[in-house]
């Protein structure tokens with residue numbers, strides 16, 4: 001962090017886990033494009049060539065690297081098991097954690113929350129600002145259209161592991177909060193499957209190299225409303241994650257979401 005104590009002023013030093021993955025690479029490349037961010041540590045589980053000129057070390061050495069390099073924050077896009085392990089490493093090292101990893105079980109989220117008692121932890125299923133706007137719009141529409149059926153469809157590239165996506169689950173939580181009558185998530189339909197009024201249909205498509213699309217359909221009373229977000233490329237997630245990292249580095253230990261970063265920007 002810069003001597004001014006303001007990590008957004010200059011030279012936020014980050015660590016990146018999953019540096020050989022799609023998102024890890026994108027974060028390192030986005031950091032290279034920003035004057036205010038330096039990648040101090042980059043690790044991957046398996047051997048990886050340098051990314052944007054940054055050497056990628058063995059993830060098994062992360063605790064030593066955090067101790068020697070003292071980054072301001074760690075940015076993680078890996079898998080649920082590893083993200084939980086890295087959260088414990090961050091808590092031990094006193095390094096704030098931004099994780100965009102999805103697919104956590106409830107007990108793994110509890111583990112992340114435990115780490116947030118020692119260091120700031122920010123978990124977000126989607127770092128696109130447009131998705132934050134989509135979620136607000138969906139909440140408003142669901143509240144304004146009582147009794148309408150809701151169906152959610154997400155589409156991602158064919159290498160995505162978790163389904164439905166983390167973003168889809170966040171949107172489902174939003175809808176259920178606003179529409180107390182919808183409490184049954186139905187994942188696809190097959191055979192004799194008449195729709196119940198309490199259902200939210202959930203559809204996960206995997207195809208080609210689609211970056212990420214989320215569509216919410218509300219239908220009733222002879223009308224339909226569709227709200228859709230499409231990510232053009234992964235840079236949009238990486239930039240949001242770096243904004244979150246800059247904000248989190250100056251925060252107190254606790255549990256945060258991307259909304260906290262966006263709300264702070266509006267003050």
Ligand SMILES: NC(=O)C1=CN([C@@H]2O[C@H](COP(=O)(O)OP(=O)(O)OC[C@H]3O[C@@H](n4cnc5c(N)ncnc54)[C@H](OP(=O)(O)O)[C@@H]3O)[C@@H](O)[C@H]2O)C=CC1
Pocket residue numbers: 017018019020021022023024044045046047059077078079080081082099100101102103124125126127128162166237
């Ligand atoms: N919040 C957001 O805005 C976004 C979130 N995501 C989420 O980010 C995560 C990663 O996505 P993506 O980059 O596409 O995935 P990739 O499979 O491309 O990359 C995952 C990386 O994590 C590493 N990794 C996986 N498991 C472990 C482990 N157990 N221990 C250590 N390292 C591990 C892999 O290393 P190795 O190659 O050695 O296996 C790889 O480098 C997913 O959960 C995805 O849903 C994705 C995009 C945006």
Ligand SMILES: O=C(O)C1=N[C@H](C(=O)O)C[C@H](O)C1
Pocket residue numbers: 102125126156160161164165166167168211212213
């Ligand atoms: O795995 C991905 O690619 C993505 N994962 C996130 C999710 O699960 O919601 C965010 C984005 O849609 C891309």
